Amino acid sequence: MITHPKPEQLTEAVARWIEQIRPQLDPRNQFLARVAANALAAVSRELTLGDEAKAAAVQRLEPILGHGGSYDGLVWELCEKLRAGELGVDTPGLLAALRGNVLDQLAIDQPAYKHDRSSLP
Amino acid sequence: MTVDVPAALSRLAVRLAGEGARVEAAQRLTGGASMETWAFAVEGRKGREELILRRRTAPFDPESSRSTSLAAEAALIAAARANGAPAPPLVHLCDAADGLGEAHVTRRVAGETLGRKINSDAKFDAVRPRLARQCGEVLAKIHATPPPAAAQLKAADAAVELDRYEEAYRASGAERPVLELAFRYLRDHLPAPCAPVLLHGDFRNGNLIIDPQNGLAAVLDWELSHIGDPAEDLGWICVNSWRFGRPDRPVGGFGAYEDLLAGYEAAGGAPVRLARLRYWQALGSLKWGVMCLMMYASWATGVDASVERPMIGRRVSETEIDLLNLLEAGL
Numbered sequence: 001m002i003t004h005p006k007p008e009q010l011t012e013a014v015a016r017w018i019e020q021i022r023p024q025l026d027p028r029n030q031f032l033a034r035v036a037a038n039a040l041a042a043v044s045r046e047l048t049l050g051d052e053a054k055a056a057a058v059q060r061l062e063p064i065l066g067h068g069g070s071y072d073g074l075v076w077e078l079c080e081k082l083r084a085g086e087l088g089v090d091t092p093g094l095l096a097a098l099r100g101n102v103l104d105q106l107a108i109d110q111p112a113y114k115h116d117r118s119s120l121p
Numbered sequence: 122m123t124v125d126v127p128a129a130l131s132r133l134a135v136r137l138a139g140e141g142a143r144v145e146a147a148q149r150l151t152g153g154a155s156m157e158t159w160a161f162a163v164e165g166r167k168g169r170e171e172l173i174l175r176r177r178t179a180p181f182d183p184e185s186s187r188s189t190s191l192a193a194e195a196a197l198i199a200a201a202r203a204n205g206a207p208a209p210p211l212v213h214l215c216d217a218a219d220g221l222g223e224a225h226v227t228r229r230v231a232g233e234t235l236g237r238k239i240n241s242d243a244k245f246d247a248v249r250p251r252l253a254r255q256c257g258e259v260l261a262k263i264h265a266t267p268p269p270a271a272a273q274l275k276a277a278d279a280a281v282e283l284d285r286y287e288e289a290y291r292a293s294g295a296e297r298p299v300l301e302l303a304f305r306y307l308r309d310h311l312p313a314p315c316a317p318v319l320l321h322g323d324f325r326n327g328n329l330i331i332d333p334q335n336g337l338a339a340v341l342d343w344e345l346s347h348i349g350d351p352a353e354d355l356g357w358i359c360v361n362s363w364r365f366g367r368p369d370r371p372v373g374g375f376g377a378y379e380d381l382l383a384g385y386e387a388a389g390g391a392p393v394r395l396a397r398l399r400y401w402q403a404l405g406s407l408k409w410g411v412m413c414l415m416m417y418a419s420w421a422t423g424v425d426a427s428v429e430r431p432m433i434g435r436r437v438s439e440t441e442i443d444l445l446n447l448l449e450a451g452l
Contacts, residue, residue, distance in 0.1 A: 038432060079301045083305060098298060102299060106438045110438065
């Protein structure tokens, strides 16, 4: 893939430009421009973190399902088994594996999102 | 049909405040695929009045919609106010002569609705510790309100809600293991039946007007009102997505579970156990996750072209981590 520029540099350039012109917009479009810049930032993060996150997710799911496979295949199978109740909260390692996968996804989608286990009584 | 809202508001001003009345500072606040909100002021002979217009921008099907009509919302506001729950007073229910379609006008209540400001701005430091209790008190009043017959509200318990959102999730085609796990878990742990009450349906930080001195001044957005389990409303305001950066304060990011439940009981609400509230908090996170998928779908199918909609689809992962936190704690 071409590296001069890398795709995440293109998204970054567009996001910076949106930030530059944002103050000139009406309130509604200022809000939408911020959403647009956020969308580009998520794309940038997916471009840089996505492959690694996917590989890590596969590694976490393999021991739960007892075999290897593609990311899409493993997620599909996991969904089927959770829906059928064959796997659930009592399945050893399941919640920890899901936590790892979700945290990686959250790092791409919304790295600033604050959640907290300790807020539960 | 496109409506020239500022022009229609100018005609409405005369209807509301008499000959010579004029509209000032009409500004669209929010707008989605189905509903718009405008702030405006009417300057008439009796002075200036700050108002809010809500109008539907897409055809409304009362059979399939989860929302009530705006006429129903007007009836709900009146009923809740009569029972002591604060809601912005209705000024006018629009009719064909107004040319605004399905719409209503309420008085603008002063205060803050932005969750992040309410939770973090020093201006609210003094009132913040009282908010959770006030929310409990107001919910008790809403839940004790006889449902207005004119509103024709639907009933839904946890099983019905799970059916509805699981259907929407399946239709989306998304495959999200945490949502699957949550659907199954919540189905296997349905709460015992209880006497259904009038629910607000969207009682959360963001739909509350908070006054820096007096706290909870008004509850907005009654369109998701229905009949159901009182713990649904109590759990919804505790969903982490409405804590705006303060997960350590479970009620709206401003207060404690105990204060919410104590206020609820003190104002006459039947005692609700924390475990039941947290069941509904989890169901709330699950619902919000599916709603995010639905909003993405409304963009993907061309119903709503806004850039906001697809980006909301990336908020599903926030509900997944919140669900995992709850499931790991045994709810």
